[in-house]
Amino acid sequence: MASHRKPRSTGTRVAGIRTPALATAALTSVALLSQTANATPSDDGRPSLEEVEKKVDDLYRQAGSATEKYNAAKEKTAKQRKRVNNLLDDVAQRTQKLNEAREELGSFASAQYRTGAAIPQTATFLLADSPQDYFDQNQLMSRLTGRQKDAVDDYVTQQSETMKKRREATESLETLTESQNDLKAAKATVQKKLATARELLSELTAEEKARLAAIERKKQEEAARKAAELAKQQAAERERQEREQAAQRESGAGSGSGGSSGSTGTTEPSAPDASYGTKAEKALAFARAQIGKPYVWGATGPGSYDCSGLTQAAWKAADVTLPRTTYDQVNAGTTVPVSQAQPGDLVFFYDDLSHVGLYIGAGMMIHAPKPGAYVREESIYYDGEGSIHSVVRPA
Numbered sequence: 001m002a003s004h005r006k007p008r009s010t011g012t013r014v015a016g017i018r019t020p021a022l023a024t025a026a027l028t029s030v031a032l033l034s035q036t037a038n039a040t041p042s043d044d045g046r047p048s049l050e051e052v053e054k055k056v057d058d059l060y061r062q063a064g065s066a067t068e069k070y071n072a073a074k075e076k077t078a079k080q081r082k083r084v085n086n087l088l089d090d091v092a093q094r095t096q097k098l099n100e101a102r103e104e105l106g107s108f109a110s111a112q113y114r115t116g117a118a119i120p121q122t123a124t125f126l127l128a129d130s131p132q133d134y135f136d137q138n139q140l141m142s143r144l145t146g147r148q149k150d151a152v153d154d155y156v157t158q159q160s161e162t163m164k165k166r167r168e169a170t171e172s173l174e175t176l177t178e179s180q181n182d183l184k185a186a187k188a189t190v191q192k193k194l195a196t197a198r199e200l201l202s203e204l205t206a207e208e209k210a211r212l213a214a215i216e217r218k219k220q221e222e223a224a225r226k227a228a229e230l231a232k233q234q235a236a237e238r239e240r241q242e243r244e245q246a247a248q249r250e251s252g253a254g255s256g257s258g259g260s261s262g263s264t265g266t267t268e269p270s271a272p273d274a275s276y277g278t279k280a281e282k283a284l285a286f287a288r289a290q291i292g293k294p295y296v297w298g299a300t301g302p303g304s305y306d307c308s309g310l311t312q313a314a315w316k317a318a319d320v321t322l323p324r325t326t327y328d329q330v331n332a333g334t335t336v337p338v339s340q341a342q343p344g345d346l347v348f349f350y351d352d353l354s355h356v357g358l359y360i361g362a363g364m365m366i367h368a369p370k371p372g373a374y375v376r377e378e379s380i381y382y383d384g385e386g387s388i389h390s391v392v393r394p395a
Contacts, residue, residue: 061355227381230362336393
């Protein structure tokens with residue numbers, strides 16, 4: 001997937017996000033749970049449960065990346081198809097005008113025929129591939145009246161413009177074909193990744209599936225713990241800011257008209273204004289109403305969603321237009337630290353930006369996780385702290 005991955009940005013990547021102690025603890029818990037579940041490949045060559053889990057997770061992530069590539073190709077294809085249709089309509093209109101100009105010249109030819117004048121030259125003009133070359137001949141130009149000359153000029157202009165638009169339409173059709181091929185390739189990639197993941201899971205025994213579920217529960221517990229820790233930090237920060245603001249108000253009241261002397265000089269971190277909170281509430285209300293609907297790659301609702309389709313639809317409910325893909329949504333707002341995340345913010349995951357969720361507060365988000373899952377509330381640490389790429393405030 002390296003062809004469409006974005007390089008890691010040190011400016012937007014969450015600082016200090018890879019913690020050795022946490023990584024060691026997570027690896028230890030997985031190892032303990034999988035010791036009795038074929039920690040090494042079995043004699044028959046089957047992979048261990050841990051290897052299957054890692055492979056399936058990797059496949060789902062790769063499918064997520066391919067899905068965003070599919071979304072981009074689909075959007076490009078729709079725009080190109082619209083351009084082609086507009087060009088074809090324009091060509092049709094210009095062709096009609098060209099025919100009308102030809103008919104007017106034909107009437108002149110008929111008149112010349114009735115009077116017996118200049119029949120060969122007029123007929124040759126009407127049949128010529130390049131009428132302008134023919135009209136450069138002085139003997140024909142001298143026979144044209146002012147009205148006839150205008151008709152000829154109009155015909156030549158219409159013919160030139162029509163040919164130009166036809167070339168544009170042909171080029172656009174070629175581009176559309178390329179976009180459609182990209183769309184098919186991205187779709188095939190997604191389907192292949194998902195089919196491989198399903199095949200791996202289908203080969204697990206009932207006991208292995210139970211142990212895999214236990215590992216997943218352990219990961220969820222750790223994610224919930226980290227979310228609660230973030231919620232506690234954010235609550236403490238809010239209380240600190242409220243105390244400072246109260247102190248500033250008291251200091252300002254005590255100094256009377258010389259209120260400027262009571263400033264503490266403390267720079268508060270940026271916070272969203274009231275209008276953002278109102279819009280965010282609408283976006284979150286929409287997202288909550290989608291909980292329980294299935295993840296379907298490439299879907300934008302209303303019955304199913306992929307990750308970026310859900311965030312786009314949620315903010316659309318608040319009259320805020322977001323781009324279709326995660327690659328573009330990450331640039332559709334202001335990047336903020338995880339510690340300052342507010343309800344409504346977009347949380348992006350992985351170096352290739354293949355996933356996004358809608359922050360709801362207290363370290364939690366609403367997202368469309370992956371194929372086979374449903375829109376749900378979950379900790380932003382669901383795949384470990386190191387998976388978080390950045391947080392963006394879209395409005």
